[in-house]
Amino acid sequence: MRELSLHILDVVENGITAGADIIRIQVEESRTADLLSITINDNGRGIPAEKLKKLQDPFVTSRTTRRVGLGLSLLAAAAERCDGKLTVAVGTGGGTEVRASFRYSHIDRAPMGDMASTLATLLMGNPHIDFVYTHRIGGHEFSLDTRDLKTELGDHALEDAMVIYRLGERVRTSLDQLRSNTDKPEAREKNHGKTDD
Amino acid sequence: MAKLTIDDLKKIKEETAKSTSIRDGDANIKITVHMGTCGIAAGAREVMNALMEEMAEADRQDIRIVASGCMGMCSSEPNVTIESKEAEPIVYQKMDANRMRQVFKRHVLLGEIQSDFALAKM
Numbered sequence: 001m002r003e004l005s006l007h008i009l010d011v012v013e014n015g016i017t018a019g020a021d022i023i024r025i026q027v028e029e030s031r032t033a034d035l036l037s038i039t040i041n042d043n044g045r046g047i048p049a050e051k052l053k054k055l056q057d058p059f060v061t062s063r064t065t066r067r068v069g070l071g072l073s074l075l076a077a078a079a080e081r082c083d084g085k086l087t088v089a090v091g092t093g094g095g096t097e098v099r100a101s102f103r104y105s106h107i108d109r110a111p112m113g114d115m116a117s118t119l120a121t122l123l124m125g126n127p128h129i130d131f132v133y134t135h136r137i138g139g140h141e142f143s144l145d146t147r148d149l150k151t152e153l154g155d156h157a158l159e160d161a162m163v164i165y166r167l168g169e170r171v172r173t174s175l176d177q178l179r180s181n182t183d184k185p186e187a188r189e190k191n192h193g194k195t196d197d
Numbered sequence: 198m199a200k201l202t203i204d205d206l207k208k209i210k211e212e213t214a215k216s217t218s219i220r221d222g223d224a225n226i227k228i229t230v231h232m233g234t235c236g237i238a239a240g241a242r243e244v245m246n247a248l249m250e251e252m253a254e255a256d257r258q259d260i261r262i263v264a265s266g267c268m269g270m271c272s273s274e275p276n277v278t279i280e281s282k283e284a285e286p287i288v289y290q291k292m293d294a295n296r297m298r299q300v301f302k303r304h305v306l307l308g309e310i311q312s313d314f315a316l317a318k319m
Binding site: 001004009010013016017070071074114117118120121122124125126149150152154161162163164165166167168170 | 205206207209230232234235237238241242243245246248249250252256262263264265266270282
């Protein structure tokens, strides 16, 4: 996949297929630690223990559970290419927790991409599922919880294409701001020394 | 910048005050965007975004959008299925944002099947 945000969309769709009704997405970008990590937690029916072991083997998974296996294998390959790794474990809520890490400065690391689009797509296609999204860049954080939105705007607000469209735009601006906060020249200067060695 | 604040939400709500009770009645048309790994890799997200913009513009209460998984025809992804009460479901293949806009404007709004992009009648 060209963007990490597409991998996120893919893994979240897996969780939805597994019957989850709440999905937590956490993205952390740290230049100082030279690490980018993505954690996706769902409360779906989970992956049986024996299959969980096989997930490490892309050939086995891509044959038995084709849809799940192919997506995770692609993400695993993307992470490993960047000195990172993929772990799939039983989630805190009983579902599945997928965690992918990447070396932030690795030349093969795909760009984060359009997270706002990914979120808007998820909201649009799955109005009955709640999403909790946290994105941290440097020390700054952006978060969005659809349960808050529903309490504030009414249960059906997020079924309106216009509302989701506007929401997507707002997420995009917020993330851009977050990124430009961290990209101040002095911050870049400071981080550069650390990531370069 | 920590969070999407209540003020932000209120603003969004005011901006879109006209319609908050969509999808209450029966949906006459169901648009399914297939979002398996194959679909996503082929560009289903952009298709969904174009569809969302068209929906926002059209302001129709009786159209429902659904995301679903792969239907096994990975080589023709992104696939979009349009079902309506009057006609049989049509699967469109190799969609992109522009094709989606055309299908929405012609097929969904006017009922003209775009056979150039169609993969199958179901």
